[in-house]
Amino acid sequence: MALILFYITSAVAVFATTMMITRLNAVHGLLYLILSLLAVGVLFFLLGAHFAAVLEVIIYAGAIMVLFVFVIMMLNQGQETIEQERAWLEPGIWVGPSLLALILLIEMLVIVVSGGDAETGYIVSAKQVGIVLYGPYLLAVELASILLLAGLVGAYHVAKPILNAANSGRKS
Amino acid sequence: MNGIPMEHGLLLSAVLFVLGLIGVLVRRNLIMILMSMEVMFNATGLAFIVAGSRWGQADGQIMFLLILTLAAAEVGVGLGLVLQVFRRFQTLDADSLNQMKG
Numbered sequence: 001m002a003l004i005l006f007y008i009t010s011a012v013a014v015f016a017t018t019m020m021i022t023r024l025n026a027v028h029g030l031l032y033l034i035l036s037l038l039a040v041g042v043l044f045f046l047l048g049a050h051f052a053a054v055l056e057v058i059i060y061a062g063a064i065m066v067l068f069v070f071v072i073m074m075l076n077q078g079q080e081t082i083e084q085e086r087a088w089l090e091p092g093i094w095v096g097p098s099l100l101a102l103i104l105l106i107e108m109l110v111i112v113v114s115g116g117d118a119e120t121g122y123i124v125s126a127k128q129v130g131i132v133l134y135g136p137y138l139l140a141v142e143l144a145s146i147l148l149l150a151g152l153v154g155a156y157h158v159a160k161p162i163l164n165a166a167n168s169g170r171k172s
Numbered sequence: 173m174n175g176i177p178m179e180h181g182l183l184l185s186a187v188l189f190v191l192g193l194i195g196v197l198v199r200r201n202l203i204m205i206l207m208s209m210e211v212m213f214n215a216t217g218l219a220f221i222v223a224g225s226r227w228g229q230a231d232g233q234i235m236f237l238l239i240l241t242l243a244a245a246e247v248g249v250g251l252g253l254v255l256q257v258f259r260r261f262q263t264l265d266a267d268s269l270n271q272m273k274g
Contacts (some may be wrong), residue, residue: 149246
């Protein structure tokens with residue numbers, strides 16, 4: 001049964017990614033990208049990497065996608081935004097992603113109902129990951145934190161002129 | 173024990189990576205290019221998870237964690253650059269950036 005679930009999820013992931021790179025509108029592409037990330041999250045679960053599956057949903061499909069939505073919304077200012085959003089939310093647009101999400105939901109329900117024996121491969125628990133992460137890989141964790149700090153400083157530096165322009169515009 | 177063949181997992185990872193690469197090469201919208209890069213990062217992480225699941229080691233998930241960190245930092249800086257490009261050129265077309273002063 002796990003094999004069938006694996007192939008269905010793979011098909012969903014490939015289909016969603018193909019739809020993503022062929023959408024003309026960035027918001028429509030974003031919907032399919034979220035579906036692609038969720039499908040890969042289900043794949044992680046099927047492969048026994050529960051911790052990675054949770055992180056995939058929380059950070060990739062949650063935090064990073066919120067950043068994308070935020071920037072897309074920032075780039076569309078003005079009066080036509082409301083009409084544009086209405087056009088984006090036409091029924092034909094969200095039916096496709098909803099169907100794909102429904103497929104993934106049914107798969108998760110099947111896994112839960114069947115008692116959790118749907119995973120194949122070795123289950124690597126979060127405890128094992130944590131022990132190794134803060135043991136041999138401690139230096140990599142420090143390097144990752146430095147990378148995040150550099151990203152933070154870089155993003156602030158790049159976006160600072162925009163912040164300054166917004167502040168001066170508010171004062172005048 | 174191991175029902176999912178590793179080759180199929182790696183094949184799926186390669187397919188997703190190539191799809192992301194096609195997106196980066198074909199699309200000219202900067203946000204779509206960044207989104208395609210996310211797909212490529214994701215496919216790489218999937219390959220690591222498949223390998224980690226095959227041998228039952230935690231290293232695959234740790235490499236995925238590091239890729240996640242890299243993707244988060246890349247998206248932060250990349251979207252800041254997109255905002256700057258849009259502010260200066262009033263467009264998100266990557267081809268409009270063909271004249272840079274070094």
